[in-house]
Amino acid sequence: MDDISRLDEIGEVLISQKEIDKKVDEIAKSITEQYKDDDAQLVLIGILKGSVIFLTDLCRKIELPLTFDFMSVSSYGDNTTSAGDVRILKDLDQKIEGKNVIIVEDIIDTGYTLSYLVKNLQSRGAKSIRIATLLNKKDRRIVDVDVDYIGFDIPDEFVVGYGIDYAQKYRNLPFIGIVKREVYE
Ligand code: IMP
Ligand code: MG
Numbered sequence: 130m131d132d133i134s135r136l137d138e139i140g141e142v143l144i145s146q147k148e149i150d151k152k153v154d155e156i157a158k159s160i161t162e163q164y165k166d167d168d169a170q171l172v173l174i175g176i177l178k179g180s181v182i183f184l185t186d187l188c189r190k191i192e193l194p195l196t197f198d199f200m201s202v203s204s205y206g207d208n209t210t211s212a213g214d215v216r217i218l219k220d221l222d223q224k225i226e227g228k229n230v231i232i233v234e235d236i237i238d239t240g241y242t243l244s245y246l247v248k249n250l251q252s253r254g255a256k257s258i259r260i261a262t263l264l265n266k267k268d269r270r271i272v273d274v275d276v277d278y279i280g281f282d283i284p285d286e287f288v289v290g291y292g293i294d295y296a297q298k299y300r301n302l303p304f305i306g307i308v309k310r311e312v313y314e
């Protein structure tokens with residue numbers, strides 16, 4: 130068996146494919162409702178690479194015209210103490226001035242990444258900026274961020290699947306699984 134399919138590293142399924150589907154439906158309905166009378170252009174901004182599967186499922190369920198774009202950011206590792214330590218590796222292709230932006234994230238942990246991104250995108254003159262995240266580890270938050278759409282609040286466990294990786298693996302799992310602690314500790 131090759132490395133990519135070492136499912137013995139996954140301890141348990143935290144959120145099933147069915148539960149994810151239902152939740153993505155609900156979030157898409159809220160978004161459709163919230164923006165249906167707003168004429169400004171709606172743009173989903175996916176944060177690479179973890180949000181890709183969530184974004185592609187979500188956008189097909191939103192019943193409004195929209196565009197999407199991607200950014201890639203990197204933080205200087207887990208020991209950063211300053212939100213300024215986030216770097217943009219790939220920036221947007223389009224201007225967001227006057228547009229309604231929804232940042233689409235896979236998981237919010239400390240909040241450093243998103244608080245940096247919100248400030249950065251605000252300075253570009255968007256009409257509005259909201260955040261949609263599939264997963265939220267709220268007990269781990271260090272920097273406060275206003276999150277408008279949350280799929281699931283989850284405990285402080287290392288999770289993978291539905292776009293989210295451990296060492297680039299497991300993004301293609303259709304469910305959210307917990308990586309066994311002995312694997313990374
Ligand atoms: P933060 O909110 O700036 O601490 O960073 C959030 C990012 O950390 C997410 O977008 C993920 O890339 C990564 N991350 C946090 N928790 C996990 C996890 O359990 N599994 C995989 N990646 C994670
Ligand atoms: Mg991420």
